[in-house]
Each structure stands twice: as structure tokens, then as C-alpha cells.
Amino acid sequence: MTVTLADVAARAQVSPATVSRVLNGNYPVAASTRERVLRAVDELDYVLNGPASSLAAATSDLVGILVNDIADPFFGIMASAIQAEIGGTGGGRAGGERLAVVCNTGGSPERELTYLTLLQRQRAAAVVLTGGAVEDAPHAAAVAAKLRKLTEAGTRVVLCGRPQAAGTGAVALTFDNRGGARRLTEHLLGLGHRRLGYIAGPEERTTTRHRLEGHREALAAAGVEEDPRWTVYGHYDRRSGYEATLELLRREPGLTGIVAANDSVALGACAALRESGLRIPEDVSVAGFDDLPFSIDAVPSLTTVRLPLADAGARAGRIAMGREEPPPGDIATVRGELMVRGSSGTPRA
Amino acid sequence: MTVTLADVAARAQVSPATVSRVLNGNYPVAASTRERVLRAVDELDYVLNGPASSLAAATSDLVGILVNDIADPFFGIMASAIQAEIGGTGGGRAGGERLAVVCNTGGSPERELTYLTLLQRQRAAAVVLTGGAVEDAPHAAAVAAKLRKLTEAGTRVVLCGRPQAAGTGAVALTFDNRGGARRLTEHLLGLGHRRLGYIAGPEERTTTRHRLEGHREALAAAGVEEDPRWTVYGHYDRRSGYEATLELLRREPGLTGIVAANDSVALGACAALRESGLRIPEDVSVAGFDDLPFSIDAVPSLTTVRLPLADAGARAGRIAMGREEPPPGDIATVRGELMVRGSSGTPRA
């Protein structure tokens, strides 16, 4: 029915072992033999049986990339860069190619674990986890245990934009969310703002916490009193920014600036301000985080912190493939760059 | 070293076959036995060997989703909906779960074929291809051949937002790009526009062609003469819209409207217009396509055609899982809805 390696061998008049060797290219094979085999492969339209090959070799060519939200370009950009480093290589015929594959957890801890188990089951060659982690203790422990098991089984684990999971054998490229947030708020304070609203992400995420901490560091350093009612938690999406902004305005109409957990949230905030008849930045300044492509097209364009998502992703991909040395101590911090644009200005009198 | 099914069987004092049966849940097993086995699984921290299981069963639990650009929310939204229908089910312990996985072709025909081969090699249970196809004849034939082979091997193939590939056994949910584009241009013509620039996507894509054809149908039906110099080809991104708009303004400063291949392109167009000192829509109207989440936040908000990406993706996912009947004739057309917003208005005198 389906053509197997043995069929190819028969047609090329060699042993199955030889066919395997030319396909994997790990062993010396005479050029003429190789050519004969390759011809037979083409003629028979042979496709290697992945499961069989993985079973026998005890490894697979699958690489998993976990993202929290595949519809969010923040993850899309990273995933794209990672995949380009992994799946883009080779282009060869039967062997060599890796199947780089992205899995969408939707931010759900259960699905995260499920995907990790599924990848473990497939004996994935590597796994890259992107974006913030959930801080719930039992879940964090479960993930850490899973990661340890993966690395022990020879799967390379890389964290990209995520804090190191100590003792798991993973390599981490973490984003300096705290520092970026601090510089951003410093910028606003420098302009003269003193009443700043903060729209945070989901409460239990590392990214959320670190950005908020950076914001508060800046406030504390400047000796600015902070009203706890000026911080609202939500999600990393536009709608959350919209609703949170209306809520903040209700609580404190005198706010002169709004710092958002990310750019999408900031866009929603802008919409809410506009609908409330407030001008940006004359009445209220707005700032985002990430510098996604659409942020420069906002009107006015968005002051934000640029994270080198594509660079970090590419590096994570290379490390996952063993084509780049992991950083010393298996951890590197990636800084963000403050982008001052039209959405931030001096506060109104 | 690694714990196998046999280990579990030994510990639970049953045969390997029984363990397999409780894990797959396809066979009657006494409740007490099942429990014993499950306990052994937990105690041993056993994880099924995917390749071995796929080899023996001649099927795998892998489902591939191909996208042209994972960093583009157009694809992200569809992929997310598809994956939710496929990977979200079950949540059970060892068995049942499917590994829904997205592959980024980056719009490259070679990578598309590579990924299809890789999925074929893994004996994927289903494959969903999203978005426009490349019209290059040899490549289209190669893809069709590959799809036919996949369906023949029992892999379910679903096309989502992509024209049917005749004779391949695939199920297609196509978007009515032509009709949507026609209604959009009709709207602009109805406002009084007669000099409309068009910024198309890459020339060899079906989506590009269909949207452009719809635009031209509307022009022809209204008896509006069309200058070929008012159409510019580019890519489906912001930058392309920016540059193409500058080019169009150079060629014809008297344009009163710009129709863009999609929303990202439209945003770039808006930026270029603004920098050129033109107001939207007073001086120039702008229209996009897709109605991505950010489009409503543009200033002014974007007139566009909404495609039900999430609905279509969910349906494609269900069909891929065999949980929904394919449409009659294995093909269904999904309409877009015209969204009239602030970026389109009556042309200047």
C-alpha cells in the first residue's frame, strides 16, 4: 500500500540500511549508490515514516514553540523569528528538516501543561516557551517539573521573554520589563506628570508584575505618592484598555497620564479618552509597551518601550537548535528601548 | 532508563495490552483495573511514547495548521480559532488529546511544500491550510498533488479562506473576497468617488486577484474609467501601504480615495496621507479589508470589510476533527460584511 524504505531499497538494488544512510546523510555512502537511491526515492515518491524513524532513533525532528496568544503580534513576531531559525534551514529533500511548530496555550496553565506533555510524548528535539509565566505556585512547580523532565530526556528548553525557571536546565532570554517600565514612567515624571493611572495585565503573570514594579520604582524614586486606586488590572488586549480607562477616569478625573501594560491596551485607552472628549497628549498622555508595528501608526503615535522581539526570537531559535552558545549562566537579559513619540507630552495645568 | 508501557503493566499487574486499552479508552476495561493502571501511571510518571504509538496505530494525533504569516493577526485569529476546536477538547490524562500545531510558511511556496511533506511524514491526522494560495502553476500543481496524497492516506484536509483545490479531496471554506471588494468599492462610488487608487497585495496570490477583481467589477458596473496607473502591487503590510500611497499620490495627486488590500496596508496609507498633509476623509477617503481588531481604533476608524475569521476558523477546525459535516460539494463560501466607518466620506470638490 504505502511505499516503505524496503521498497526503495529493492528498486535501487541496495539494502534498506543503505537507503537509511543516504536519507540521513550521517554515514559515508558512495556517490553512485547515493544517486541511485535518490532516484528510486523520487520515482517511488517515497516519504519517510516519521513515527517509525523517531521510534528507532529515539529522537524526533519536532520543535515546539509555546505562545500565550497567537492572535497577538507580540507572540506572532517572536514565533515567526524562532521558526525562521529552525524550520528555515536545510530545505533538503528527505532528511535534515525540522518541523518547527507553534502551540497556542491561550494563556491557560492547563493547556500549557498539556502541550508540554504532548511535546514530551513526541520526544520533541527542543521546546521554546515565550512570554510571561503564570505565577500560581502549584502550576509553576508543575511546569518546572515538566521542564526538568524534558531537559533530562535530552530536549533542549529555551525560555524567550520569560523568567528563568531555576534548576530545570532551561536557557532563558528574559526581557527587562522592570527596567523598561521604570524608564518609561521616569520619562512621564520628567515631563511633569504626577497623577498617573496604570492599566496592568492579568494579575498572576510575571510580565504584569515586573512592569508594574518598574512603574512603582520610578514613582518611589521620584517621591511621588501613589494612590492604589489608580491601578487597574485587566488583560493584554484593546478592550481591557478601553474599559479600564473609563474606570480610571471615573475614579480620578484629574489623571494627566495613563501607562498601559502593552500597546494594545494603550490603543484601547486612547479610544476611551477620545470618546470622553479628552485630547492626547494635551489633556492626557498615554504610553504603551512592546512597540508593535501598529503603534507608530496610532494618532498620535504611541510613546512606548521597544522590545527586540524578532532578535530575541531568532537567538532563542538558534540556541534551541544548538547553533549558538547559551549565554553564561544560561541566562541573558534583553533590554527594551524607550521610544518617545507623540502620545506623551507635558501635563495640562 | 525511560519508563515504558511494560513497566506500567508490571506495576499494575496486568498485561501491556490492558494498559494500552485504558490509556486509549477505546475498549471496555473493568473499573478497578483501570484505576490500578492509572495509579501505576501516576506513580511511575509514565508518558506515552508518541512515535511508537503512531507507528503501531498507523495514525498520529498531530494536526497541522499552515499560515502565510504568523505575525499577522489575520492568520493569528484564524489559527487561534482552529486550534481551540482541535487542541482544546479532552483535557484528559494520557490519551485523547490532539496536538494542534501551527506552521508558518512566511508566504514561501517552498516552505509550504516542505511543511506539507513534514506533516505527511508525521502521518498527521488533519491539515488546515489558511489564507490565499500562490497561483504559480507548477507550484499549485505540486501542492494539489501533495494534498491529494494526504487525503488518500486518510489525512483530512481543510482549506480555510482559500479557494478549493479541485480533485484533491479537500474541503474548502472560501472567503468571498471578490464580493466583499465589490461592495466596498460600490460604497465609495456611491459617495461620489471617481478617482480611486488601489493598493494590491502580492501579484501572484489568489486573495490579491479576487479582491482586485471585485474592485474592478464595481468600477465597470458603474461605468467608471480606470487608469491602470492607479493600481500598485505590494505586500500585505503597513509599509507597503505607506510606500504605495506616496507613489500613487505622485502619479495622480487628484485621487479622492484609496482602497487597500487589507487593513494593515490601509493603516500605512493613512500614515502616508497624513504626512503629505492630507486629511482623512475630507481630502482622501481610505478603505481596508478584513476588519482586524486595531482597525476600529484607527483615527478616523477604518471603513473595511469584516471577515468572520474566528467563525470560519472554528468551523474549519470542527470539520478537520470530523465533528461537523463538510458543506455540500465540500465547498462553502463565507461572505464579508461591509463596515462603513469614519475613514470614508464624500470626495472633495
Add this chain to the structure above:
DNA sequence: CTGTTAGCGCCTTCAG
């Protein structure tokens, strides 16, 4: 309901 028996298709020592 459960155990026994054969492979699934390939890789990888071992010889030659």
C-alpha cells in the same frame, strides 16, 4: 473483560 502474539517501519550496532 483480559492475556498472547505478531508486527508497524526504521535505525544501528555488528560483520564483512
Add this chain to the structure above:
DNA sequence: CTGAAGGCGCTAACAG
């Protein structure tokens, strides 16, 4: 450089 042989871990008939 190439062939022969064994087994990777699991599932799927068969019997019981």
C-alpha cells in the same frame, strides 16, 4: 563502503 539482524515501544487482532 555495504549487508544482515535485532529491537525501539506500542497496538491490534486473536483467543480465552
